[in-house]
Amino acid sequence: MxxxxxxxxxxxxxxxxxxxxxxxxxxxxxxxxxxxxxxxxxxxxxxxxxxxxxxxxxxxxxxxxxxxxxxxxxxxxxxxxxxxxMGKLTNLSIEGERLHAQAGAAIIEASRLALDFGLSGLEFACGIPGSVGGALFMNAGAYGGQISDVLERATVMTQSGDVLMIDKGDLELSYRKTTFMDSDYIILEAEFKLDTADPVVIKAKMDVLTEARESKQPLEYPSCGSVFKRPPGHFAGKLIQDSKMQGVRIGGAEVSKKHAGFIVNIDNSTSKDYLDLIDLVRTTVKSTFDVDLDTEVIVLGEDE
Ligand SMILES: Cc1cc2nc3c(=O)[nH]c(=O)nc-3n(C[C@H](O)[C@H](O)[C@H](O)COP(=O)(O)OP(=O)(O)OC[C@H]3O[C@@H](n4cnc5c(N)ncnc54)[C@H](O)[C@@H]3O)c2cc1C
CATH class of the missing domain: 3.30.43.10 (Uridine Diphospho-n-acetylenolpyruvylglucosamine Reductase, domain 2)
Structure with missing residues (x-):
């Protein structure tokens, strides 16, 4: 071409x-x-x-x-x-208790703006390094909160360029699973409904979550965050840890020694290294505990 x-x-x-x-x-x-x-x-x-x-x-x-x-x-x-x-479409605005966020805005920035306006609901997102569009696509969440808790409606573009508004009730949003995964909509904007609260309390909650994240996650290395979804009745990280996979490497990819749910690019990993290591973790957990791990991370593109 x-x-x-x-x-x-x-x-x-x-x-x-x-x-x-x-x-x-x-x-x-x-x-x-x-x-x-x-x-x-x-x-x-x-x-x-x-x-x-x-x-x-x-x-x-x-x-x-x-x-x-x-x-x-x-x-x-x-x-x-x-x-x-989508990273250059980054407008954020507040209207009463509603926060409007364009898809390319960082969800962390949305959560900080909510704090500035004394609005509670997005504290859980204060350390999620995604865009608003990606967070909505994934129904991202952390520490007991998720996007679907605060979303009111989404604005999307079809691949023909038409713009549609969709209310939350018409979207299926569950644990890391959304309607968007089965559609070809491009998410343009999210509208969140938040609650007025004391900024001191909001900030204190964000500080606790930031401290928890920084102490437990290997943020010093490139990664895609938690590779696997939480399997019903288990924690992926615990299963991987108990399978003695922490520190196992393929090429430049390593199962994090700090957080077993993360695979880190420790030394110029290729995508193949990273994906092979994901497969090894899955087969090891399956053979050790007979539990299937589903990936949370999305794989795009073609093999070399
Ligand atoms: C260190 C680290 C920590 C993390 N912690 C968390 C956590 O606590 N909780 C959590 O849920 N996730 C976490 N993640 C994963 C990630 O940050 C979230 O899934 C985030 O919501 C992804 O957003 P993104 O913009 O980066 O999406 P991308 O990675 O760019 O894309 C993800 C998917 O969304 C689609 N997409 C993105 N934008 C749009 C759009 N505008 N319209 C249509 N489709 C779109 C893409 O095609 C792709 O399929 C973490 C990742 C890292 C690296």
Whole structure:
């Protein structure tokens, strides 16, 4: 596929710095591994997003959406077609007890803004390194809270460029599972309904959660956070720890010695190393405890 003609169409709508050919995606994801995107576009407005989608569709390009890249593993062969990075759509605003957040805004920033306005409900998200769109796509959660607890409605774009508003009641949101995983909607915005509360109390809660996260998670290494979902009746980290997998390495990927639920890119891991280690952990836990581990992390792209 020749991308130069598509590039020439895109520059009519977007700044050249927001259109990249053969873009190394390791620079855009938290695991710091994976191949290149054929075409990586970062729209600065809804109109630019619409134009990129239209051009991609006219050229039959497969579409991939990336938020902050904190819950994905990009395979070593990279991503064909059009990859849209949402990271430049970052508006946040408050209206009474409602917080409106564009998809590319960091959920951590949304949680800080809520604190500034004395609004409670997003404290659980104060250390989740994702975008609002990625957090909604995943129904991200921590320490007893999750996005579905505070979401009121979502605004999405279809791949034809139409904008729709969907109320929470019309979305299926459960533990790390959402309607969005079975749709091709691009999440544009989330509206959260929060509760007025004392900022001192909100801040104290956030401080406790930050301390818990920093003391337990290997934040000094690139990773995608918890690799596996919590299997019913168990904790993935405990099963992995009890399977004596901590410290096991394949290439540059290692099962974290600090938190068994994390796999860290300790020394220039390839995506293949990382994925092979995930498979090894799953088969070891299955043979030791007869428990199936499902991945929380999303794998995108092609093998090399
Ligand atoms: C150190 C660390 C700690 C973490 N802690 C937690 C935690 O406590 N709780 C938790 O739930 N998660 C945690 N995570 C995982 C991750 O931060 C969350 O899943 C986050 O919500 C992902 O958001 P993102 O923007 O990075 O999504 P990405 O990784 O960019 O994408 C994830 C998926 O969402 C899709 N997507 C992203 N944006 C959009 C959009 N606008 N429209 C449509 N689809 C979209 C992507 O296509 C992909 O399929 C952690 C990760 C790390 C690295």
């Amino acid at each position: 020749k991308y130069e003609p598509i590039y020439n169409e895109l520059i009519k709508y977007m700044k050249t710095e927001n259109i990249r050919l053969s873009e190394p995606l390791r620079d855009h994801v938290y695991t710091k591994l994976g191949g290149k995107a054929d075409l990586f576009v970062t729209p600065e407005s809804i109109e630019e997003l619409q134009a990129a989608l239209e051009i991609g569709k006219a050229h039959d390009l497969p579409l991939t959406v990336l938020g902050s890249g904190s819950n994905v593993i990009i395979k070593d062969g990279g991503i064909r077609g059009l990859t849209i990075g």
